[in-house]
Amino acid sequence: MEALAAGLGGLGVPLRMFGAAVPAAALDDAVRRTGPAAVVLWSQSRDTADRRLARAIAGRAWGVKGARAGARVLLAGPGWTGGTPNGMLRPRGLRQALRLLGPDQEGRRG
Numbered sequence: 001m002e003a004l005a006a007g008l009g010g011l012g013v014p015l016r017m018f019g020a021a022v023p024a025a026a027l028d029d030a031v032r033r034t035g036p037a038a039v040v041l042w043s044q045s046r047d048t049a050d051r052r053l054a055r056a057i058a059g060r061a062w063g064v065k066g067a068r069a070g071a072r073v074l075l076a077g078p079g080w081t082g083g084t085p086n087g088m089l090r091p092r093g094l095r096q097a098l099r100l101l102g103p104d105q106e107g108r109r110g
Contacts, residue, residue: 001042004076004097011102024053028060031071035062038072038101043079049086058087074100 005017008060016034018027020042031039039057054073061068073088076097082091091097 001040001076002095004101006038007094007098008101011098013080015039015103016072020048024050028056030055032060035069040074040076040097040101042077043075043100044077045079046081047079049075049081054088055085058085062081072100 001017005015008015008107016030016036018030022030041050041054041057054075057071058073061070063069074097075088075090076090080090089100092102
């Protein structure tokens with residue numbers, strides 16, 4: 001996560017990084033309050049891969065009715081085993097994560 005944060009910082013992508021000790025409810029609340037374009041959830045082991053939290057964040061939307069948006073959810077780390085839930089992304093490495101989250105050719109951020 002530190003390498004991803006450094007890479008995104010180098011690309012000019014603003015970010016907030018929360019540690020592993022942040023309770024799931026606090027993370028969900030932070031997503032609801034800040035409305036990020038993307039959320040990366042890291043899991044080191046299957047025991048820490050919280051699919052319920054991932055689904056809750058992926059299902060959260062904000063904005064005015066008719067123009068609601070939500071965060072893209074990226075599942076990172078070796079703990080996310082099995083299939084990737086619908087609507088979520090599973091980058092296979094740092095380069096792919098940077099491509100998904102960094103600015104596109106027109107300078108728009110992922």
